[in-house]
Amino acid sequence: MNFWVEELSLLKEEGLHRELKRLESSQSPRVIIDNQEVIMLASNNYLGLSTRKEIKEEVIQVIEEYGTGSGGSRLTTGNYDLHEELESKLANFKETEAALVFNTGYMANLGVLTTVVGAEDVIICDKLNHASIIDGCRLSKAKLLVYKHGDLERLEMILKRSSKYRKKLIVTDGVFSMDGDLAPLPEIVELAKKYQALVMVDDAHGTGVLGKKGSGIVEYFDLKGKIDIQLGTLSKALGSEGGFVAGSKELIDLLRNKARAFIYSTALAPATIGASLASLNYLQSHPELIKKLWRNIKLLKDGLEDLGYDLLPSNSAIIPIMIGDTEKTMKLSKSLVEEGVLAPGIRPPTVPRGMSRIRVTVMASHSSEDIEEALDIFARAGREVGLIR
Numbered sequence: 001m002n003f004w005v006e007e008l009s010l011l012k013e014e015g016l017h018r019e020l021k022r023l024e025s026s027q028s029p030r031v032i033i034d035n036q037e038v039i040m041l042a043s044n045n046y047l048g049l050s051t052r053k054e055i056k057e058e059v060i061q062v063i064e065e066y067g068t069g070s071g072g073s074r075l076t077t078g079n080y081d082l083h084e085e086l087e088s089k090l091a092n093f094k095e096t097e098a099a100l101v102f103n104t105g106y107m108a109n110l111g112v113l114t115t116v117v118g119a120e121d122v123i124i125c126d127k128l129n130h131a132s133i134i135d136g137c138r139l140s141k142a143k144l145l146v147y148k149h150g151d152l153e154r155l156e157m158i159l160k161r162s163s164k165y166r167k168k169l170i171v172t173d174g175v176f177s178m179d180g181d182l183a184p185l186p187e188i189v190e191l192a193k194k195y196q197a198l199v200m201v202d203d204a205h206g207t208g209v210l211g212k213k214g215s216g217i218v219e220y221f222d223l224k225g226k227i228d229i230q231l232g233t234l235s236k237a238l239g240s241e242g243g244f245v246a247g248s249k250e251l252i253d254l255l256r257n258k259a260r261a262f263i264y265s266t267a268l269a270p271a272t273i274g275a276s277l278a279s280l281n282y283l284q285s286h287p288e289l290i291k292k293l294w295r296n297i298k299l300l301k302d303g304l305e306d307l308g309y310d311l312l313p314s315n316s317a318i319i320p321i322m323i324g325d326t327e328k329t330m331k332l333s334k335s336l337v338e339e340g341v342l343a344p345g346i347r348p349p350t351v352p353r354g355m356s357r358i359r360v361t362v363m364a365s366h367s368s369e370d371i372e373e374a375l376d377i378f379a380r381a382g383r384e385v386g387l388i389r
C-alpha cells in the first residue's frame with residue numbers, strides 16, 4: 001500500500017491540499033506570479049525594505065568583500081564581524097544588553113525554548129501562538145499548558161496551579177500571525193510578577209511595525225526592561241532572513257553555549273547578514289516608513305470595511321478577513337488572483353476549523369493607487385463569490 005497516496009487523497013478530499021505558487025519577481029507592490037501581474041497583498045516585507053535600491057547596493061558590496069557562503073557554524077569558522085555588528089545593533093534597537101542571531105525565526109524559537117526550560121519546568125502558552133513556539137515547547141520536554149487566546153483569567157488560574165514547577169515561562173506572540181491582534185503584554189507582565197514567572201514574547205510581526213522607532217511591542221507598551229526574552233525575525237519588516245533573541249548578557253551567553261539550533265547549523269551568509277544590517281540602519285534613519293505603513297493599513301482596512309467585509313480587530317499590518325467556510329475562502333482567494341490581487345486563503349490546520357479567512361497584509365511601498373485598485377478588485381471578487389452585496 002502506498003501510504004503517501006492515501007494521505008494525500010485524504011487532504012484533497014478535505015479541501016486541505018496545498019500547492020506552491022511560483023513568484024517570478026521581487027516582493028514589490030506588484031508581482032508576477034504564474035505569468036500574471038497581481039497586486040501583492042500577502043507579503044511580510046511590511047516596510048518594502050527587501051527591494052530598496054540603497055540596501056541592495058550595500059549587499060552587493062558585502063558579497064564582493066566576503067563572498068557568498070559563511071563556511072561554517074558560528075562557533076567554528078562562520079562568525080564574521082558582520083554577525084557581531086548586527087547583534088550589537090539589534091540589542092541597541094530592542095534596548096537589551098545583548099542579542100543572538102539564529103538562521104530563522106523558527107530556529108530561534110526552537111533554540112531558546114530548548115535551552116531555557118526543561119522537564120521540571122512549565123511553559124504557559126496562548127492558544128494562538130505560532131507553530132515554531134509550539135514545536136520549541138514540544139522539544140523542550142517542559143510541561144505545556146495552554147490558555148484561551150488573550151484570556152488573562154485563564155492564564156492566572158494556570159499560574160496559580162503551577163507552583164510545583166521549578167520555572168514558569170509565559171510565552172506569547174506579540175502580534176498574532178493569523179489574527180493580527182496584540183498580546184495584552186502589560187497585563188501578562190503584571191501576572192508574571194505576581195506569580196514569579198518569566199515572560200517571553202515572539203515579536204516577529206511587531207518588529208519594524210509597532211512603536212515610533214519600530215522597535216516592536218515592548219516599545220509600543222513602554223515595557224523596557226520588563227520582558228525576560230524577546231524574539232524577533234529579520235525575515236519580515238526587515239526584509240531579509242534570520243531570527244534573533246534579545247535579552248540579558250547571561251541569557252545570550254547561555255544560548256551561545258547550549259542552543260543546538262545555534263550551534264549545529266552553518267551561520268547565515270554574509271550577504272544575508274549584510275542585508276539585515278543595511279535594513280536596520282535604513283529603518284533607523286527613515287522612521288517615516290513606519291508612518292507610511294500605518295497610513296496604508298488604515299486606508300485598506302477602512303476600504304474593506306466600507307465594502308462590507310467582516311474584519312477581525314487587528315492592530316498591525318496583518319488584516320484578516322473572516323469568512324469561516326474553507327470552500328468559500330478558497331473560492332474568494334482564487335477569484336482575487338484571477339482579478340489581479342494576491343491575498344491567500346488561510347485554512348485548517350493553520351487556523352481552527354470554521355475560522356478560515358483571507359489574510360491580507362499591506363506594505364509601506366504600496367501607493368494609494370495600488371490600494372484603490374485592490375479595493376475595486378475586492379469589490380468585484382466578493383460579489384462574484386456572493387460574500388458582499
Ligand SMILES: Cc1ncc(COP(=O)(O)O)c(C=O)c1O
Nearest residue numbers: 104105106130177204233235242
Ligand atoms: C510569530 C512568528 N514567529 C516565528 C516565525 C518564524 O520566523 P521565520 O519565518 O523567520 O522562520 C513566524 C513566521 O514565519 C511567525 O509568524
